[in-house]
Amino acid sequence: MEWGIVKRDFKRYLQLERSLSPNSIDAYMNDVSKLEAFCSFKNLALNTIQTRDIQKFLLFINDFNISPYTQARLLSGLKTFFGFLQIEYQLEDNPAELIEAPRLNRKLPSVLNIQEIDALIAAIDLSTPEGMRNKAILEILYGCGLRVSELVNLKISNLFLDIEFIKVEGKGNKERLIPIGQQAIKYLRIYLEEVRIHLAIKSGAEDIVFLNRRGAQLTRVMVFIIIKRLANKIALNKDISPHTFRHSFASHLVEGGADLRAVQDMLGHESITTTEIYTHIDKDYLQSVITQYHPRS
Template sequence: MDWENLKKDFKRFLLLERGLSQNSIDAYQNDIVKLQHYCELKEIPLQDIKTRNIQDFLVWINEFAISAFSQARILSGIKTFFHFLQIEYQWDSNPAELIESPRLSRKIPTVLSIQEIDALISAIDLSAAEGMRNKAILEILYGCGLRVSELCELKISNLFLDVEFIKVEGKGNKERLIPIGEQAIKFLKIYLEEIRVHQTIKPGMEDYVFLNRRGNPLSRVMIFIIIKDLAEKIRLKKDISPHTFRHSFASHLVEGGADLRAVQDMLGHESISTTEIYTHIDKDYLQSIITQYHPRS
């Protein structure tokens, strides 16, 4: 089998067997393209790839100043690719299996204070046609801790506002129920019942909650632009994105004493270790309090 056919089969495997999102599939495909390019450059046939070849490949990509995080992700993609070859094509071994990923220093994510979130939401121009929609978006991002892709894909049929829950489809097509607070419900209802109901909607898009002016679902890029514009408006110094609201949601829950397992469930994290990053944020917050108020600091 040649590279091109194997990549097509690998793409189908990731979609059908692993249930990955299109963004994740594209990332895996890009990883394999990089390995293919290297092997063709060094004239290494696919079937002859050995562990040392992949190690040399990792050294090669390091020369392009690719971060340790990206290198670890690329290696993970390559391991998955050879695992697929073992399953589907009875490949003898996985040459990447025993290669250790680069050590990663866990970066503490940026979070917003409650005052900063209030300032961003207050900066929305409610006299504009899209004002109430944008307010509902920010209230849900912060109130439910959604990923931006989950927000864009949110369906009206998955809103259970009478019992204060919404259903979202996360990574790997895994569904989860998330509580939604009174504030988010209030502005979501105003948007749905007073704004969206008068909008022309493209056929087939009727179930999507958040729409643009042309009646199509909002894109991830548009959500980024909305948030960046608001940050500029209030002259916020922090570099933020839609994901910052998710970090803030989790951090504020942990600061308030929420059970880490409950936060893990609401965020849709597979591993509790991913959620534990927010305990570090909490410690940083406590340290800042000591520094600010303790007479010996």
């Protein structure tokens, strides 16, 4: 088995059969390239790799002080890679299959409270076209719980504002419908009708909602920059990103009593266990529930 050919076939497998996003595919391929470099250094042929070799590779990688989350993701990628080799190249065993991932402490996501979100949105300069666009961006991030990749790829043809829904393409090109509230609709319409209409739109971006001043598709990095600048403007002492608005969207829904399955559908989570992280409720509230409702309290 030649690394170059195997990597090419593995990439096609991830694209066509797994339908993964470009970012996920890049992560998988980077993991395989790390293993390739290690095997080259150790003079190991791909079809001779055994479990102990994978363990040595993981120990080697660990010397670079990578986080347990990165280690777990790397191991998961290798298990997928060798599983692919079993299917397509008749590899007898998966040498990564029995290796346990490092234990992960589940970290609660950082969220913003209502006052902080209001302060960030209020800090936007609405006297500029970019400000009106940014207002619509933040209203949609918080009002719909989109990933930043879903936001920058949002299409005009997938806006159904008359019935208060938008359609987005999530991970693995899976589509889902998400309700959109009146506040987000209001500022999205203002942006589309008063700002975007005046841009010289680049070829290929005709159906993309959010554009930069040159009429090209807005990038993920630019959305990060917009939010960081607003946080600095109001001296917000939190490390926030576009994903913080998604976390806040989910957390506020769950805390308000929303059904967890409905939140799962809106976020596009495959497993409800991923959504359950938003069920964190402060201890004072839990204590008040016990005091109010338990017969022995």
